[in-house]
Amino acid sequence: MAPITPPLADRMRPGTLDGVVGQEHLFGPGTPLRRALDNSQLRSVILWGPPGTGKTTLARALVAHVGYRLEALSAVLDGVKELKALLDRPPGLLDAADPRPLALFVDEIHRWNKAQQDALLPHVESGRVVLLGATTENPAFHLIPALRSRAEVLTLRALDVPALRALLTRALDSEAGLAGRWTLEDGLLDAIIRASDGDARRALGVLERLADRTDGPACNFELRCETLASLGVSILHDRDGDAHYDVVSAFIKSMRGSDPHASVYWMARLIAGGEDPMFIARRMVIFASEDIGNAEPRAIGVAIDVMEGVSKIGMPEARILLAQACTFLATAPKSNASYKAINSAIAEVERSGALPVPLHLRNAPTGLHKAQGNAAGYQYPHDFPDHIVDAQYLPDDLVSVRFYEPAEIANEKTIRERLAWWDKRLCRTR
Numbered sequence: 001m002a003p004i005t006p007p008l009a010d011r012m013r014p015g016t017l018d019g020v021v022g023q024e025h026l027f028g029p030g031t032p033l034r035r036a037l038d039n040s041q042l043r044s045v046i047l048w049g050p051p052g053t054g055k056t057t058l059a060r061a062l063v064a065h066v067g068y069r070l071e072a073l074s075a076v077l078d079g080v081k082e083l084k085a086l087l088d089r090p091p092g093l094l095d096a097a098d099p100r101p102l103a104l105f106v107d108e109i110h111r112w113n114k115a116q117q118d119a120l121l122p123h124v125e126s127g128r129v130v131l132l133g134a135t136t137e138n139p140a141f142h143l144i145p146a147l148r149s150r151a152e153v154l155t156l157r158a159l160d161v162p163a164l165r166a167l168l169t170r171a172l173d174s175e176a177g178l179a180g181r182w183t184l185e186d187g188l189l190d191a192i193i194r195a196s197d198g199d200a201r202r203a204l205g206v207l208e209r210l211a212d213r214t215d216g217p218a219c220n221f222e223l224r225c226e227t228l229a230s231l232g233v234s235i236l237h238d239r240d241g242d243a244h245y246d247v248v249s250a251f252i253k254s255m256r257g258s259d260p261h262a263s264v265y266w267m268a269r270l271i272a273g274g275e276d277p278m279f280i281a282r283r284m285v286i287f288a289s290e291d292i293g294n295a296e297p298r299a300i301g302v303a304i305d306v307m308e309g310v311s312k313i314g315m316p317e318a319r320i321l322l323a324q325a326c327t328f329l330a331t332a333p334k335s336n337a338s339y340k341a342i343n344s345a346i347a348e349v350e351r352s353g354a355l356p357v358p359l360h361l362r363n364a365p366t367g368l369h370k371a372q373g374n375a376a377g378y379q380y381p382h383d384f385p386d387h388i389v390d391a392q393y394l395p396d397d398l399v400s401v402r403f404y405e406p407a408e409i410a411n412e413k414t415i416r417e418r419l420a421w422w423d424k425r426l427c428r429t430r
Contacts, residue, residue: 188210
């Protein structure tokens, strides 16, 4: 049986810092971090970035660059037991075979819970080990503050087009890669780069799958775009990670910015990535009230109707309903006055507590309640001209406070004018 060949992404992993593509903003010539590394100085770092940005590769290259020795753990497979087995030996025994400074690489470090991170902390704090943690999740949410304070967070970027192009070209030319046996149809390299979404591992994986599925002579034949289409390459989308919330954020902010083109694009990204259509619909219901409100009262109805329709129809047809709601909300007049009103009112409740309800507004279901003065002096607005009456509805301490300030746009402009007319009609001063 022939030995299993390692994946192309693993075969193309560079062993030196100079061989790493991308992340020049951190490790490029002349950067502060590169100068420290060139002086054999390596401090604890957390490598934070999307999948395929080279976190594992960089960790190995950093350790090799400064001449430390490397031990590695996976937070998926290893826990406190494995950490203790590695580090809870006497320093002399641990260091006897190799006296070089110890660098510990912990992949997927965000998967360790607080107790597991606490077990690592004393070793990092004492300087016994230099920590190299890799994570796709925001360290502010997933790492304990004490560990974050002892390690510099390095934010890695998704690989740009030049970096991916260099990586793929290297793989096509390298003996460790595809050894110059292939040519690419015009446009195929760009198509692979688009499909990879800045992920080096994904780009190399797609290239390797293309080579595996291509029939032809033993050497020098062409990889074609039509073969790429047959692979069913889909858009990257992590429903639980930071990338998910970045796309959702762009979707919401584009609707808020009244750009229907960008709004429907980001929604398409969510759909193409396999997002639950009901999640998208629910976000639009919230948006309709938070960002449009009474400026266009129909918005909340449209959003709820679409959510109901999506629940009954399902994909792929539900995408049409989602697009209707998205474009309607994006092009509707905007006001967050209702959103600000409830936030302001809740803040006042938290500040002033449970202020007493004025007697004339209280319920009076029994004779005892009436004897206590409940509902005394209440004036029924429908008994008065224009169905309004000059009465106090807020607690005494808040009598002059205004929580709702309609915007001077669309339907809320009418509401604003109506409130002003009522104030004038009743000789109210605000």
